[in-house]
Amino acid sequence: MADHWELICHHTYTGTPGVVYDRSPSHRSHAAVVGLSDGDFLTDGAAPGSGAVSFFKPGARLRIPPSESWLPIGAVMGEVVVAYQPQPGAPSDFLIDSDSIRFSIRGGGLVAWFNAAPSQYAEVSTHMDPIVPWPGVPTGRWVTLGFLHDGFGTMELSMDGTVVARRTIPLWPVNPAGAVTIGNSSDGGSVLHGQLDEVKIWRRNPRQAAEEFLDRPMDDATAECLARFGRELAEVLRRHPECAAWIRATLPTVVDGLIREAMNKGPETRDRLQESAARYRDLWGTGRLDSDEMTSLHTEMATWLQLRGLPVANYPGLRSVLDSECWRVLRQELPDLDCDPQLMALWRSLDRSLEPRGADKSSTA
Numbered sequence: 048m049a050d051h052w053e054l055i056c057h058h059t060y061t062g063t064p065g066v067v068y069d070r071s072p073s074h075r076s077h078a079a080v081v082g083l084s085d086g087d088f089l090t091d092g093a094a095p096g097s098g099a100v101s102f103f104k105p106g107a108r109l110r111i112p113p114s115e116s117w118l119p120i121g122a123v124m125g126e127v128v129v130a131y132q133p134q135p136g137a138p139s140d141f142l143i144d145s146d147s148i149r150f151s152i153r154g155g156g157l158v159a160w161f162n163a164a165p166s167q168y169a170e171v172s173t174h175m176d177p178i179v180p181w182p183g184v185p186t187g188r189w190v191t192l193g194f195l196h197d198g199f200g201t202m203e204l205s206m207d208g209t210v211v212a213r214r215t216i217p218l219w220p221v222n223p224a225g226a227v228t229i230g231n232s233s234d235g236g237s238v239l240h241g242q243l244d245e246v247k248i249w250r251r252n253p254r255q256a257a258e259e260f261l262d263r264p265m266d267d268a269t270a271e272c273l274a275r276f277g278r279e280l281a282e283v284l285r286r287h288p289e290c291a292a293w294i295r296a297t298l299p300t301v302v303d304g305l306i307r308e309a310m311n312k313g314p315e316t317r318d319r320l321q322e323s324a325a326r327y328r329d330l331w332g333t334g335r336l337d338s339d340e341m342t343s344l345h346t347e348m349a350t351w352l353q354l355r356g357l358p359v360a361n362y363p364g365l366r367s368v369l370d371s372e373c374w375r376v377l378r379q380e381l382p383d384l385d386c387d388p389q390l391m392a393l394w395r396s397l398d399r400s401l402e403p404r405g406a407d408k409s410s411t412a
Contacts, residue, residue: 052124052249055116058109058229059245061098064088067109075116076248078109078229092244093128093189100230102239103132108231117227121220122198122251123148123161126205128244130189140239141232142192143246145224150194151237155183157204157212159194163219171202171214178213189244196221198251199310200317217311220303264334265387272386283380290373301364308362312355323348337392345400360400 056076058067064085067078082104092099100109127142131152139158143150147162156173163169171194173181184190184206193205198220204212229246230239252258261273284291310317323344330341349359359365368374384391 050252051255053252053254054247055250056111056227056246056248058243059098060088060092060100060243061096067100069111071116073114073116075114076111076227078111081110082107082235083109089242092242093130097244099130099242099244101242102230103241105238106231106235107238108235109229111227111229113223113225117224117250119220119253120147120223120250121253122196123221123248124193124195125150125246125248126191126193127246128189128191129239129241130244131184131186131239131241133184133186134240137237137240139232139237140241141228141230141237142239142243143227143229143248144232144237145227147222147224148227149232150192152184152239156181157184157192157194157206159196159202159204161196161202161218161221163221166219169196169202169214169216169218171204171212173204173212176202176204176212176214179209179211181211199307215314217307219307259328259331263331263336269387272384273390276382276384276387279381280377283377286380287373287376290376293371293373298368301368304364305359305362309352309355309357312352312357316351316355319351320348334389336389341393342396345396349400 054071055073057070058076058078059070060067062068065080065083065088067080068074069076069078083100083102087101087104087107089099089101090096102108125143125148127150129142131140133140133152133155138153140152141149142152149158149160151158151160153172154174158170158172158174160168160170184192191205191207193203193208195201195203195205196218198218200215200218202214202216202218203210226233227248230243231237265273284294306320309320326344327341330336330338330344335341352359384394
């Protein structure tokens with residue numbers, strides 16, 4: 048199945064001193080060097096020949112300009128390999144800074160801050176949210192420090208692959224980052240007292256749904272059927288540009304909002320959703336779209352969410368789409384996918400689970 052995460056920044060600080068090359072697949076996160084000399088780029092880092100960059104100097108930093116790789120973000124994950132050497136009187140040492148993501152060492156603890164304004168600002172720290180005894184960031188040796196914001200309800204901090212802090216609250220998607228600063232705050236006032244060997248940052252893969260849709264066993268006739276349907280859909284949307292714009296703006300927001308509200312019903316519901324999602328991916332990826340297991344999965348999940356106070360069939364945003372004129376136009380002008388009977392069976396199963404239930408309307412969250 049498609050990867051949930053997309054690597055959007057990968058620095059190793061090897062090669063020509065003073066040149067910071069992005070090794071991620073998009074190669075869009077090269078960095079400009081500010082306040083550093085060639086002598087600050089070291090041949091050896093965590094391993095001989097691995098490369099590293101040494102900060103310490105006031106104002107020293109690396110600046111990644113804004114790019115499409117950081118737009119949108121939604122969920123974000125990162126890790127840095129650092130050798131930390133704290134200095135007396137330094138309140139914070141910034142590892143990463145931007146308009147929407149800040150990762151720093153504060154008072155010997157780790158702190159990650161995320162901006163989802165106008166809805167929310169959120170922070171997780173080893174000071175307030177430890178899940179294991181926190182010894183402080185090790186000094187004088189290489190360590191891997193990490194952060195996670197899953198876009199829905201969980202923030203985490205990690206050290207050498209072990210989660211050391213976690214905060215679980217309702218969360219909104221992380222905003223676009225703008226320019227990103229490595230090794231200091233964006234204004235240059237909180238330099239990292241240490242060396243960086245490697246930096247990796249991932250965002251939620253914005254193409255995951257499309258990639259997973261095609262990632263199922265199918266013969267040539269089914270593949271051609273889906274390609275033909277795609278062309279016909281594009282033509283319908285060309286004839287109705289107002290519907291095309293409305294669907295692009297509305298449908299992702301509605302689906303994201305429904306998932307978010309369900310995830311925030313508590314840890315038991317979150318675990319059940321994640322388990323159901325794993326079962327769904329397995330059934331889809333092995334070509335069992337029309338199986339009894341898939342039908343049962345839809346029914347079980349709809350029933351569970353209804354019991355948790357979220358009757359999906361009457362979810363206002365979803366009903367606004369299914370009852371809209373644009374949705375009626377699509378269903379009227381698009382042909383049935385009879386050439387893909389498995390997908391049609393899946394659609395009918397979903398359609399039944401989304402039939403409005405009048406008795407539940409008053410309990411819609």
